[in-house]
Amino acid sequence: MKPVIAVDGPTASGKGTLARRLAADLSFAYLDTGGLYRATALRLIRAGEDGSDVAAAVEAARGITAADLSDPGLRDEATGNMASRIAALQPVRDALFAFQQAFAADPPNGAAGAVLDGRDIGTVVCPGATAKLFVTATTAARGARRHAELVARGEAVSLETVVEDLRARDHRDSNRAASPLKPAADADLLDTTELDIEAAFFAARKLVTARLDGQV
Ligand code: C5P
Numbered sequence: 760m761k762p763v764i765a766v767d768g769p770t771a772s773g774k775g776t777l778a779r780r781l782a783a784d785l786s787f788a789y790l791d792t793g794g795l796y797r798a799t800a801l802r803l804i805r806a807g808e809d810g811s812d813v814a815a816a817v818e819a820a821r822g823i824t825a826a827d828l829s830d831p832g833l834r835d836e837a838t839g840n841m842a843s844r845i846a847a848l849q850p851v852r853d854a855l856f857a858f859q860q861a862f863a864a865d866p867p868n869g870a871a872g873a874v875l876d877g878r879d880i881g882t883v884v885c886p887g888a889t890a891k892l893f894v895t896a897t898t899a900a901r902g903a904r905r906h907a908e909l910v911a912r913g914e915a916v917s918l919e920t921v922v923e924d925l926r927a928r929d930h931r932d933s934n935r936a937a938s939p940l941k942p943a944a945d946a947d948l949l950d951t952t953e954l955d956i957e958a959a960f961f962a963a964r965k966l967v968t969a970r971l972d973g974q975v
Pocket of ligand 1: 770793847876
């Protein structure tokens with residue numbers, strides 16, 4: 760088994776940036792599993808669906824390929840909100856499970872290991888992961904980051920709306936019956952509220968290196 764690093768946490772906690780940098784640093788393959796839920800949501804939005812038709816959502820999830828994961832529409836706020844809604848459907852999660860497990864078990868391009876980020880990687884998708892990080896930050900810090908990101912992309916949205924959406928998404932992700940967002944019992948917690956990207960990366964790398972010690 761090649762080493763797997765699970766990076767979980769709420770929206771805009773910094774987990775994506777950290778996971779991507781850890782993967783580059785270790786020459787591991789990287790999978791943003793939120794992208795799978797977003798790609799499913801985007802297919803539904805483009806088909807004029809509102810996310811309430813479970814069969815349509817499952818069909819969209821089953822059709823996802825690596826090519827869907829680079830669509831710029833994935834990052835839209837509407838896509839993220841729909842993703843969080845359909846992610847609560849167990850049949851959709853089941854449909855995306857095999858893709859994630861296959862990636863972890865056999866990382867593409869012969870990479871020496873894999874980094875997966877999401878909500879349930881350490882708890883459900885890869886419970887046997889070598890290292891598990893649970894990345895958090897206060898709602899205010901995450902809201903400000905997400906708002907800056909959207910403004911930089913030219914989306915006209917108020918900070919208030921972003922924080923409201925974030926709270927709603929956190930609530931849905933943490934309280935759903937299917938794979939709720941929560942740290943694995945053996946996860947290392949990393950609060951990035953007071954850390955810039957560099958400091959957060961060094962902290963993450965230290966935690967992960969300790970877990971990988973002797974395995975890479
Ligand atoms: O991380 P990101 O914001 O891209 O994820 C979009 C949505 O997909 C999240 O709000 C969450 O509901 C869902 N998701 C999930 N399980 C994962 C990754 C993402 O439920 N492993």
